[in-house]
Amino acid sequence: MPQSNNCSAVLSSPPSPNVSGRRWSPGSWKSKKALQLPNYPDKAEFESVLETIKSYPPLVFAGEVRSLVRRLAEAAAGNAFVLQGGDCAESFKEFGADKIRDTFRVLLQMSVVLMFGGQMPVIKVGRMAGQFAKPRSTEEEERDGVKLTIYKGDITNGVDFDEKSRTPDPQRMIKAYSQSAATLNLLRAFATGGYSSMQRVKQWNLDFLEHTEQGDRYKELANRVDEAIGFMSAAAGGGFAAVEEKLISSTEFWTSHECLLLPYEQALTREDSTSGLYYDCSAHLLWVGERTRQLDGAHVEFLRGVANPLGIKVSEKMDPSELVNLIEILNPSNKAGRITVITRMGAHHLRLKLPLLIRAVRGAGLIVTWAEVGAFFDVHEEEGTHPGGIHLEMTGQNVTECVGGSGSPSVTFDDLSSRYHTTCDPRLNASQSLELAFVIAERLRKIRRL
Known part of the structure; x- marks a missing residue:
């Protein structure tokens, strides 16, 4: 993980705190309509918790965020590929070193496959160390005639269906x-302490991938990487140590989550003494969701003033002109490395709607990188634009939450109930994630040859 001095994408640089003549402050979002925020019954306790969090150290640092902006600018120019993945929603109960390690390890495996196949750098961003809040379509859930507040993620309330669990509790922040601090500490150790060394590429395979199609395919690739490292070492005539230290023994890794619980995000926003810009120090990259991306809404107001790279999730409901307006609000200086457009609309809608979005953004002269999978690559090939990355809900655990996958093990509808552990949306397991990486690597290789 980068040190200080954390799909799917459109990219550019930090806005001024003053946009279109409107002053901005970390709390200016309170003057706007805020959706998806919980109603805490004890206001005094809520304010006390926020004051406590304000006194805590930042989770990430401005220097790390600026480094990510530079890397994302390379993706915007077609010279890198973004790999963003992790849990749909992190859980307090499932927290543990092994779980963090396994997700990190699968992302490392996928990045090796993509880097080797696509012959370009891979920017690794985890949906980790902060993905605790979830947007919901309703405010209440009803079971057997009983209505309770709906589960909004562990940072807000509990998943158990009882009044105590479902009452928003500020102490959860x-x-x-x-938990985010502990996760980041372990990720930094993995990223810089030798675990992510390319010389360990053979050791990253998960036990439950042994003797499977994807596991065997990965082993074959790992052998080729090992041979390439050996060749580079021999070719350097003993002078390979410095290159190995810089390029192979560690990796850069960033974190991301949806910017949803604005009071928490504001409490972790800091003014950088070097640049004078404000950074939301809860994560390196933040995104605004489909339910909170209103042009005059509180979430857009908050995000327009922080210098982090930002994501915008869009579905088939997104109007092309609205997307252009939103990008211009969040990135008025139109510089590469700032915005990530995450398309979520399914293959059918993607072929119909994505070309319209691409043409509108390109017609407005905006610098963008786009990311998704499958039909996404076909559309970009037809439009002559660069597919810049992927954003996945995935895990390093051997879960059965999404059907499919070629070869063995392949998850069927009958398998879903055996290891369905997510509290929200289903996730790809390690085998499915690795298979997807091989598919995308082939597409990237084709693009590089054109």
Whole structure:
């Protein structure tokens, strides 16, 4: 992980705190309509918790965020590929070193496959160390005639269907901060402490991938990487140590989550003493979701003033002109490395709607990188634009939450109930994620040859 001095994408640089003559402050979002925020019954406790979080150290640092902006600018120019993945929603109960390690390890495996196949750098961004809040379509859930507040992620309330669990509890924000800090600490150790060394590429395979099609395919690739490292070492005539230290023994890794719980995000926003810009120090990259991307809404107001790279999730409901307006609000200087457009609309809608979005953004002269999978690559090939990355809900655990996958193990509808552990949306398991990486690597290789 980068040190200080954390799909799917459109990219550019930090906005001024003053946009279109409107002053901005970390709390200016409160003057706008805020959707998806919980109603805390004890206001005094809520304010006390926020004051406590304000006194805590930042989880990420401005220097790390600026480094990510530079890397994303390379993706905007077609010279890198973004790999963003992790849990749909992190859980307090499932927290543990092994789970963090396994997700990190699968992302490393996928990045090796993509880098080797696409012959370009891979920017690794985890949906980790902060993905605790979830947007919901309704405010209440009803079971057997009983209505309770709907589960909005562990940072807000509990998943158990009882009044105590479902009542929003501000103390959960402190627990989310503590778990995020512990996760980041372990990720930094993995990224810089030798675990991510390319010389360990053979050791990254997960036990439950042994003797499977994807596991065997990965082993074959790992052998080729090993041979390439050996060749580079021999060719350097003993002078390979410095190259190995810089390029092979560590990796850069960033974190991301949806910017949803604005009071928490504001409490972790800091003014950088070097640049004078404000950074949301809860993560390196933040995204605004389909339900909170209103042009005059509180979430857009908050995000327009922080210097982090940002994501915009769009579905088939997104109007092309609205997307252009939103990008211009969040990135008025139109510089590469700022915005990530995450398309979520399914293959059928993607072929119909994505070309319209691409043409509108390109017609407005905006610098963008786009990311998704499958039909996404076909559309970009037809439009002559660069597919810049992927954004996945995935895990390193051997879950059965999404059907499909070629070869063995392949998850069927009958398998879903055996290991369906997610509290929200289903995730790809390690085998399915690795298979997808091989598919995308082939497409990237084709693009590089054109």
